[in-house]
Amino acid sequence: MIVTVAFRTLGCRLNQAETDAFKSELTKFNLREVSGSEPANLTVINSCAVTRAAEAKTRATITAARRISPNGKIAIVGCYSQLAAAELLDIPGVYLVLGNNEKYNLFDFLDEIDQGEKIVRVTTPGLAATTFRTGYHSSLDQRIRVNLKIQEGCDYYCAYCILPYLRGAPRSREPQDCIAEIRQLTEQGVREIILTGINLGRYQSPEGDLAALIRRLLDETTIPRIRLSSIEPDLITPQLIELIASEPRLCRYLHIPLQHGADTVLGLMKRHYQTADYAALVDSIKQRMPEICIGADVMVGFPGETESEFEQMRRFIENIDITYLHVFRYSARPGTPAADLGDHIPDSEKKRRSAILRQLSGRKRTQFMQTFSGKVCPVLFEEKIATDTWQGLTDNYVKVRANSKEHLYNRIRKVRIIHVSGDFLKGELLSE
Numbered sequence: 001m002i003v004t005v006a007f008r009t010l011g012c013r014l015n016q017a018e019t020d021a022f023k024s025e026l027t028k029f030n031l032r033e034v035s036g037s038e039p040a041n042l043t044v045i046n047s048c049a050v051t052r053a054a055e056a057k058t059r060a061t062i063t064a065a066r067r068i069s070p071n072g073k074i075a076i077v078g079c080y081s082q083l084a085a086a087e088l089l090d091i092p093g094v095y096l097v098l099g100n101n102e103k104y105n106l107f108d109f110l111d112e113i114d115q116g117e118k119i120v121r122v123t124t125p126g127l128a129a130t131t132f133r134t135g136y137h138s139s140l141d142q143r144i145r146v147n148l149k150i151q152e153g154c155d156y157y158c159a160y161c162i163l164p165y166l167r168g169a170p171r172s173r174e175p176q177d178c179i180a181e182i183r184q185l186t187e188q189g190v191r192e193i194i195l196t197g198i199n200l201g202r203y204q205s206p207e208g209d210l211a212a213l214i215r216r217l218l219d220e221t222t223i224p225r226i227r228l229s230s231i232e233p234d235l236i237t238p239q240l241i242e243l244i245a246s247e248p249r250l251c252r253y254l255h256i257p258l259q260h261g262a263d264t265v266l267g268l269m270k271r272h273y274q275t276a277d278y279a280a281l282v283d284s285i286k287q288r289m290p291e292i293c294i295g296a297d298v299m300v301g302f303p304g305e306t307e308s309e310f311e312q313m314r315r316f317i318e319n320i321d322i323t324y325l326h327v328f329r330y331s332a333r334p335g336t337p338a339a340d341l342g343d344h345i346p347d348s349e350k351k352r353r354s355a356i357l358r359q360l361s362g363r364k365r366t367q368f369m370q371t372f373s374g375k376v377c378p379v380l381f382e383e384k385i386a387t388d389t390w391q392g393l394t395d396n397y398v399k400v401r402a403n404s405k406e407h408l409y410n411r412i413r414k415v416r417i418i419h420v421s422g423d424f425l426k427g428e429l430l431s432e
């Protein structure tokens with residue numbers, strides 16, 4: 001009989017939000033969650049297929065689950081299921097494979113898989129998809145920060161990206177539904193909501209765009225912090241920038257995918273902007289909010305990327321005022337236009353290019369952190385890391401440590417920054 005369930009989540013914030021939605025169903029089915037390191041009757045793996053490395057991680061997670069729970073059953077749901085359902089079902093221990101449309105019915109199949117049936121249900125999400133599915137997080141244990149899924153799907157079809165094929169067309173969650181859940185989470189003690197989607201800036205309801213939604217969330221809930229997850233540069237509107245600049249509850253933080261710093265490559269990637277647009281956007285945001293943290297995804301090794309194009313990207317990044325990079329190495333995704341271009345850049349070269357950008361990212365982050373010496377920042381404290389030492393995050397995404405005998409867990413307090421110490425800022429707690 002299936003009683004205990006372990007969850008493993010790979011990939012993006014949206015997957016984390018969706019795993020939370022699965023967890024909120026446990027009580028209804030008389031199931032109990034155990035940690036990923038304990039044996040479980042069922043291990044649910046919410047998979048990712050955005051790169052080859054993500055697929056390899058999903059397979060390694062299956063192997064680890066079999067080692068921890070040799071007699072347990074495994075369910076694979078999400079993006080990798082969408083792409084390789086038959087292969088996954090063949091793996092010993094895997095009894096259930098559900099695609100992105102089917103994963104919310106995960107626990108309806110318990111009896112069948114308990115009796116040893118192997119089940120696969122995967123349909124193509126399809127561009128005509130109109131339903132927006134997510135569960136409530138209401139059964140979560142108290143947490144400080146929660147990813148709230150408000151948008152699904154993408155129709156940008158960047159040449160390298162498989163997500164539009166796996167997640168379907170853009171669709172959005174009703175504002176009233178978002179408000180109801182945020183109110184409930186706030187009552188449970190959650191202090192920060194991260195608004196999450198596949199292409200978040202494509203959020204659209206009958207009442208308006210993302211900025212209109214955020215205006216309502218700020219007016220109609222008391223959540224202390226709202227943060228945006230990744231948002232495409234062409235979808236950052238002046239209204240959104242003005243909201244972030246003027247609303248202290250909206251975190252001064254933006255993650256704006258760049259992907260490349262050479263216009264030739266951006267063109268081949270079928271991105272919706274050129275480097276000059278991106279630079280102008282970063283400039284205008286920084287002029288309005290010098291202390292905002294701006295992160296960017298970048299990709300090395302896109303088919304045909306020359307040394308000179310890579311160097312253009314490095315120089316471009318060096319010269320714009322962004323804070324850090326998430327560096328990805330290109331890998332061909334079957335069925336995408338870029339896959340037909342081949343994958344010519346050797347892995348060793350991709351590694352070299354990505355190491356150069358990671359170093360650059362480290363330097364930029366340290367420079368950003370150095371600008372905070374002597375400033376006062378609001379910090380949401382999350383853990384006690386040593387006797388009387390607490391650690392938390394500023395709204396602009398910098399780790400801060402401060403000494404205090406007070407219990408600071410889940411509290412937002414002002415801290416005067418003293419200096420940078422490795423990957424965090426050391427500060428002194430100000431009295432309330």
Ligand code: SF4
Nearest residue numbers: 154156157158161163
């Ligand atoms: S915007 Fe481009 S990279 Fe992002 S999910 Fe859509 S297709 Fe993929």
